[in-house]
Amino acid sequence: MAVDYKALKNGGFMRQKQKNHFSLRLKVVGGNLTAEQIITIAEVAKEYGAGHVHLTSRQGVEIPFIKLKDIDSVKEKLLEGEVFTGVCGPRVRTVTACQGSEVCPSGCIDTYPLAVELSERYFGRELPHKFKFGVTGCMNNCLKAEENDLGVKGGYLIEWIPEACTLCGICIKACREGALTEEDKKIVIEEDKCNNCGRCVKSCPFDAWKGEPGYILSFGGTFGNKIAFGEQLFPIMQDKEQVFKAADAALDFFDRHANPSERFRVAIERVGWDVFQKEMSEFYYGH
């Protein structure tokens, strides 16, 4: 019987150089696995693989050297341990994330639940070509948001609280954009210089800055054969629902405009960034 390698690849079984061997890509969201899942993965790697796993560049795990004849047993064993297989091919791939504000002192947004939600909504969705989401918690950008087709970066919308401020000047020093100055016993924000990094909030010893979490989106990043950073087309947004609306609109644009096997960015460039921006604002702002 002929082996349907394409179907296997779509389901995460990546054909190896070695005949009838596959590297099995697993589903990992936001780079987190439970200890139990890791035990299951280790057992499968020992029993059916070559005794090791490969950590991919996008927080995934692959178990190499799975034999064609074992594929069904491997799937069953993984499922028992609540480990799921990943995807490849023209669809939404693994959603990556840094640890975010629940773990990291620098984090501005809670990245993991957002990655889970994005994954639940979009993971595996069929598209003209692959599509990658990545969520990073702050301007330090550990998760490299702009490498993704759609990158999400956390920031703060800031507000100065005069009653709490002692004018110590630490925020002015902490701001790397030169957006803050002291004038007449007041801290003045130059809005067009502020990049929403939130360093003023994080550094203030007197809680004289309020920081509301927000999301900065970038579109059209690609870091394979073609290397280009995603573009930030809209200001920081505060509402998580807006992130999903923007993602819906971006995927819809990709579906309607891209030729088969054309990456998101290539489609945007062919159709025109102005057209993309216009379509996005209609979905995004509703006009």
Next chain:
Amino acid sequence: MDIKIDENLDITDVVCPVTFVKTKVALDELDDGQILAVRLNDGEPVQNVPRSVKEEGHQILKLLHNDDGTYTLLVKKVDDE
């Protein structure tokens, strides 16, 4: 407000991450409520050391601007046990 300084530390001769390491060690040696004065350079040290001190749970009282372009950060030790 008069602040009684218990210990002085100069970190103008070191760079990150030693700036914070020295500050942390100096604070470790103090008792709860004692005050450390840290002399630090403009640029990276003044951008990052106050924030790291805050994240360790200590209380920053003041940042003094010295005439020679350095700063003095006054920190009150907060023992979290």
